[in-house]
Amino acid sequence: MTTRLVIIGGDAAGMSAATHVQRVHGDDVELVVLERSPYTSYSMCGIPFLVGHEIDDPEDLVVRTPEEFRAQGIAVQTGIEAVAIDGSRRVVRARQVDSGKEHEEPYDHLLYAAGAHPTRIPVPGGDEVGMVVHYLDEGVRLERALTALAGERDRGDHAGRVVVLGTGYIGLELAESLIQRGFAATLVDRSAQVFKVLDADMAAHVEQALRAFGVDVRLEVTVESLRMDGTRCQAVVTDAGEIPAELLVVAAGSRPNTAVAETAGCAVGVSGALVVDDRGRTTVDGIWAAGDCVEVVDLVADQRLNVQLGTHANKQGRIAGIDLAAVIGGAEGGDAHFPGVVGTAVTKLCGTEIARTGLTVTEATELGIEHAAVAFTGTAKAGYMPDPGEVHVKMVAERGSGRLLGAQLVGTRCAKHIDVAASWLMMGVTVQEAQLFDLSYAPPFGGVWDLLQVGCRKLVGELGLSPRL
Amino acid sequence: MTTRLVIIGGDAAGMSAATHVQRVHGDDVELVVLERSPYTSYSMCGIPFLVGHEIDDPEDLVVRTPEEFRAQGIAVQTGIEAVAIDGSRRVVRARQVDSGKEHEEPYDHLLYAAGAHPTRIPVPGGDEVGMVVHYLDEGVRLERALTALAGERDRGDHAGRVVVLGTGYIGLELAESLIQRGFAATLVDRSAQVFKVLDADMAAHVEQALRAFGVDVRLEVTVESLRMDGTRCQAVVTDAGEIPAELLVVAAGSRPNTAVAETAGCAVGVSGALVVDDRGRTTVDGIWAAGDCVEVVDLVADQRLNVQLGTHANKQGRIAGIDLAAVIGGAEGGDAHFPGVVGTAVTKLCGTEIARTGLTVTEATELGIEHAAVAFTGTAKAGYMPDPGEVHVKMVAERGSGRLLGAQLVGTRCAKHIDVAASWLMMGVTVQEAQLFDLSYAPPFGGVWDLLQVGCRKLVGELGLSPRL
Numbered sequence: 001m002t003t004r005l006v007i008i009g010g011d012a013a014g015m016s017a018a019t020h021v022q023r024v025h026g027d028d029v030e031l032v033v034l035e036r037s038p039y040t041s042y043s044m045c046g047i048p049f050l051v052g053h054e055i056d057d058p059e060d061l062v063v064r065t066p067e068e069f070r071a072q073g074i075a076v077q078t079g080i081e082a083v084a085i086d087g088s089r090r091v092v093r094a095r096q097v098d099s100g101k102e103h104e105e106p107y108d109h110l111l112y113a114a115g116a117h118p119t120r121i122p123v124p125g126g127d128e129v130g131m132v133v134h135y136l137d138e139g140v141r142l143e144r145a146l147t148a149l150a151g152e153r154d155r156g157d158h159a160g161r162v163v164v165l166g167t168g169y170i171g172l173e174l175a176e177s178l179i180q181r182g183f184a185a186t187l188v189d190r191s192a193q194v195f196k197v198l199d200a201d202m203a204a205h206v207e208q209a210l211r212a213f214g215v216d217v218r219l220e221v222t223v224e225s226l227r228m229d230g231t232r233c234q235a236v237v238t239d240a241g242e243i244p245a246e247l248l249v250v251a252a253g254s255r256p257n258t259a260v261a262e263t264a265g266c267a268v269g270v271s272g273a274l275v276v277d278d279r280g281r282t283t284v285d286g287i288w289a290a291g292d293c294v295e296v297v298d299l300v301a302d303q304r305l306n307v308q309l310g311t312h313a314n315k316q317g318r319i320a321g322i323d324l325a326a327v328i329g330g331a332e333g334g335d336a337h338f339p340g341v342v343g344t345a346v347t348k349l350c351g352t353e354i355a356r357t358g359l360t361v362t363e364a365t366e367l368g369i370e371h372a373a374v375a376f377t378g379t380a381k382a383g384y385m386p387d388p389g390e391v392h393v394k395m396v397a398e399r400g401s402g403r404l405l406g407a408q409l410v411g412t413r414c415a416k417h418i419d420v421a422a423s424w425l426m427m428g429v430t431v432q433e434a435q436l437f438d439l440s441y442a443p444p445f446g447g448v449w450d451l452l453q454v455g456c457r458k459l460v461g462e463l464g465l466s467p468r469l
Numbered sequence: 470m471t472t473r474l475v476i477i478g479g480d481a482a483g484m485s486a487a488t489h490v491q492r493v494h495g496d497d498v499e500l501v502v503l504e505r506s507p508y509t510s511y512s513m514c515g516i517p518f519l520v521g522h523e524i525d526d527p528e529d530l531v532v533r534t535p536e537e538f539r540a541q542g543i544a545v546q547t548g549i550e551a552v553a554i555d556g557s558r559r560v561v562r563a564r565q566v567d568s569g570k571e572h573e574e575p576y577d578h579l580l581y582a583a584g585a586h587p588t589r590i591p592v593p594g595g596d597e598v599g600m601v602v603h604y605l606d607e608g609v610r611l612e613r614a615l616t617a618l619a620g621e622r623d624r625g626d627h628a629g630r631v632v633v634l635g636t637g638y639i640g641l642e643l644a645e646s647l648i649q650r651g652f653a654a655t656l657v658d659r660s661a662q663v664f665k666v667l668d669a670d671m672a673a674h675v676e677q678a679l680r681a682f683g684v685d686v687r688l689e690v691t692v693e694s695l696r697m698d699g700t701r702c703q704a705v706v707t708d709a710g711e712i713p714a715e716l717l718v719v720a721a722g723s724r725p726n727t728a729v730a731e732t733a734g735c736a737v738g739v740s741g742a743l744v745v746d747d748r749g750r751t752t753v754d755g756i757w758a759a760g761d762c763v764e765v766v767d768l769v770a771d772q773r774l775n776v777q778l779g780t781h782a783n784k785q786g787r788i789a790g791i792d793l794a795a796v797i798g799g800a801e802g803g804d805a806h807f808p809g810v811v812g813t814a815v816t817k818l819c820g821t822e823i824a825r826t827g828l829t830v831t832e833a834t835e836l837g838i839e840h841a842a843v844a845f846t847g848t849a850k851a852g853y854m855p856d857p858g859e860v861h862v863k864m865v866a867e868r869g870s871g872r873l874l875g876a877q878l879v880g881t882r883c884a885k886h887i888d889v890a891a892s893w894l895m896m897g898v899t900v901q902e903a904q905l906f907d908l909s910y911a912p913p914f915g916g917v918w919d920l921l922q923v924g925c926r927k928l929v930g931e932l933g934l935s936p937r938l
Binding site: 046319338345425426438443 | 804816851889893
C-alpha cells in the first residue's frame with residue numbers, strides 16, 4: 001500500500017515539504033494538501049505591493065498554482081480547512097469552507113503547516129471592525145475595496161481617508177502604499193513607538209520617514225469601534241477621539257495557528273507556538289510541523305520564540321520534507337537540521353531601508369544580559385561623494401565577552417548589509433574580531449571603515465576591551 | 470630626551486599610525502612625517518570620481534591636510550622623499566623633490582609607509598608614454614589635461630579620443646569617467662579579459678557593461694608607442710595597429726614601493742612586498758611598515774600576498790601605531806594584530822556593481838585546491854517586483870570539507886553583499902552551514918533564499934555533501 005502524507009496548509013512550508021517528498025518518492029507516496037484559501041505557495045510579503053499597485057496581478061505573487069502542483073502529482077484540495085486531528089486513528093477531520101460539509105482524511109504521516117492567523121478587533125456586539133489583511137484573498141479583497149474607494153473619492157463622494165491599525169511590517173508598508181495611491185493615511189498604534197522590533201530611538205527615524213512621506217502617525221491610541229452611517233464608515237472611534245475615515249484596515253499582527261494541532265495533543269511552548277525539534281517533529285508521533293505555527297530557537301538569546309517569516313517557513317518546510325522523505329523511505333530520519341534563528345528582518349519604507357538582527361537594547365535588558373550599546377549616524381557612500389546618504393546604526397554587544405548581540409540599521413541602501421551582522425551572530429563573533437575583518441571598501445559604497453566595523457570599534461571602547469583601534 | 474618617530478609616507482597607513490601615537494604620547498614623542506607629494510591622507514580610490522567630475526575639488530579627497538596635522542603636533546614635511554635608510558645609525562637620508570637637496574633625519578623608531586608606485590610604459594629612447602594616474606597630484610594633472618582636451622574638442626580641433634591602458638579598478642573607472650565627460654574612450658589590455666581579479670566568465674559581464682556604456686574594449690593588445698605630431702599625440706601605436714587618440718592614460722597597476730626600505734636591509738617576500746609580522750614589524754629592528762608596500766597573509770589560500778587597498782592600509786597603520794605607541798611607552802608591544810585578508814574588493818562601473826572575495830576558480834586551480842564552482846544569475850529583488858534587476862553569482866568551495874573558498878558578484882545592487890561571504894571566509898564557514906543561516910528577506914531585496922545561499926545549496930549538490938536542501 002502507498003504511504004499517505006497529508007499536509008495541512010499549502011503555502012511556503014507545506015509546499016516546500018510536499019515538493020521534496022514528491023521528488024524523492026514520486027508516486028510511491030500519496031500526497032494530499034488541504035488549503036483553506038484558493039491559493040498555494042504565495043508571497044505573503046508581497047501583499048502590500050499588490051495593494052500599492054506596484055504589482056498588478058495577485059497571481060504574480062503565486063509561485064506555483066494548485067493546478068501546477070496537481071500536474072506534478074500533489075493532490076491539492078483548496079477551500080478545505082482542517083478542523084481536528086485524531087492522532088490515535090491517524091485521521092484529519094476536514095471541512096469545505098463554502099459548504100461546511102465535513103469529511104475525514106486518513107494519514108500515515110501528517111505535516112501541520114497552518115501558518116498564523118491575524119489579530120482581529122472585536123467590538124461590543126460580537127462583530128469585528130475593519131478589514132484585516134493577512135492572507136492573499138484578504139489582500140485581493142482590500143485592493144478591490146481601495147479601488148472602489150478611489151473611484152468614489154475621485155467622484156468627490158468623500159476625501160479618501162484610510163486608517164491603518166498596527167505599526168508592524170504590514171501596517172507600515174500598507175500606510176506607504178495608501179499614500180502612493182493618493183489616500184490620506186493615518187497610522188494608529190496602542191504602543192508608544194512604531195515598529196517595535198527596533199529600539200525606540202531607531203524607530204523614531206522610521207516614524208520620521210513615515211511623516212515626511214505624508215503618513216499621519218498617532219501613537220498610544222486604542223481603536224474602539226467605527227462610527228457608521230448605514231453601511232458607510234464615517235470615522236474610526238478611538239480612546240483619543242474620532243478619526244474621520246472611510247475605511248479601517250487592521251494589521252495588528254498575527255498568532256500561530258495551533259488550535260487544530262492541539263486537538264491531536266501537540267505541545268505548545270511558552271511562545272504560544274508548536275514545539276518541534278530541529279527536524280520539524282512535534283511531540284506527537286507521526287505529526288510534523290513547520291512555518292509560522294512553530295517555535296524556533298533564538299541562538300542569541302538562547303530561548304524559544306515564534307518568528308513568522310517566509311524565509312524560515314521555506315527552510316523549515318524543506319527540512320521537514322527531508323525528514324519525512326527519509327522516514328517514509330525507512331530511515332531513522334533526515335540529515336537536515338534547522339539551526340535556529342538570530343532574528344534577522346528587513347523592510348523598505350518610504351525610501352528608507354530598515355534592518356535588524358539579534359537583540360535590541362530593550363530585549364537584551366529584558367533578558368538580563370549585561371551589555372553595552374552604541375548608536376551613531378554614518379553615510380552610505382564615502383563622505384566626499386555626491387549624495388552620500390545617511391545610515392543610522394545601533395549595535396549591542398555583551399559585557400565581558402564582547403560577543404555581538406544585535407544590530408539595527410535605518411537609512412539609505414543599508415538593509416541587506418544586516419546579513420553581515422546576522423552571519424556574525426550565527427557564529428558568535430566578538431566585536432574585537434569583527435572590527436578587523438576584511439570587508440569591502442570603495443567610495444560608492446561607504447568609507448574605509450565599514451559602518452558595522454565602526455560600530456564594533458566603538459563597542460570595544462564602550463566595553464573596555466582590547467584591542468582598541 | 471623625547472623619542473623621535475619618523476614616518477615615511479603621509480597617506481592612510483602613515484597618518485593612521487601618526488595620529489594614534491600622537492594621541493597616546495602627545496608631545497613626549499617627536500613625530501616627523503616625510504611626504505613626497507603636497508598631500509596627506511587622501512583617498513586614492515576617489516581619483517576617478519575627480520576625473521569624472523563627480524567631485525569638483527581635489528581637496529575634497531583629502532581627509533586631513535598637512536596644516537591640520539601640524540596644528541595637532543605632527544611635523545609633516547611635504548615635497549620630501551626618503552632616499553635611503555641607515556638602520557645601524559638610525560638615520561633616513563631625505564631629499565627635497567624640487568631642489569634635489571638632501572638632508573638626514575635621525576630616528577628612534579621608523580614607520581615605512583611608502584605605498585606603491587605605478588607601472589610606467591617605457592619606450593625606446595628612454596622616455597615613458599602617456600599620463601600615469603596613481604597619486605593625487607597625477608589625478609589633478611590628468612583632470613587638467615582632460616579639461617584642456619575637452620575645450621579643444623568643443624572648438625572642433627579634434628575628436629576628443631582617449632586610450633586607457635589597463636583594465637584594473639582604476640583603468641575601468643577612468644574609462645567610465647571619460648565617457649561621462651563626452652570623450653571617446655578605448656580601453657586596451659594585454660590580457661584576454663578585463664578585470665583579472667574575476668574569473669573570465671564573470672569578467673565578461675563587466676566587459677558587456679563597459680561596451681553597453683560606450684567604451685571600446687580591445688583585449689590582447691600591447692601598447693608600443695605614441696605617434697606624435699610635434700607635441701600633439703595623433704595615435705597610440707599597438708601591436709594590433711594604431712588607435713587614433715589625443716591622449717593615452719596608463720593605469721597598468723602598481724608595485725609595492727620597497728626600494729628605500731631595502732637599503733636598510735628590510736626583507737622582501739615572495740610577493741615582492743615587505744615582510745612584516747602581524748603588528749607591522751619588518752625584519753629590521755626599529756623599522757615598522759604598513760599599507761600598500763607590505764605583504765599580508767591571505768587566510769583562504771594561506772599564502773602571503775601584496776594587496777593594495779585603502780581599507781587595509783588604514784587598519785595596518787592603526788595596528789602599527791598601537792605597537793609603536795606601546796614600544797615607545799616601554800611595553801613589549803601592542804595588543805592589536807592584523808588578522809590577514811581574504812581578498813575582498815568592490816567597485817561600481819557603468820551602473821554595474823562588481824564584488825569579489827576569496828579565491829576565483831582560476832586561483833583555486835593554480836593553488837591546487839580541489840574545488841567545485843557554480844555560476845548562475847538571480848535577481849536583486851523578488852522576481853515579481855517591477856525592475857527586479859539581475860545579479861550574476863559565482864561561488865567556489867573546497868571538495869571534502871565544503872569550506873567556502875570564494876564568491877564573485879556582478880550586477881544590480883549587489884556589491885556590499887560580498888561582505889557576507891567575506892565574513893564566512895574570515896571564519897572558515899562551510900556551504901552546508903551557511904545555506905541555513907538566518908539571512909534577511911523582503912521582496913525589495915531579493916527572494917526567499919538569499920543569492921549567496923542559493924549558491925551554497927548548489928555547491929552542496931556539486932560537492933556531493935549533505936544536507937542537500
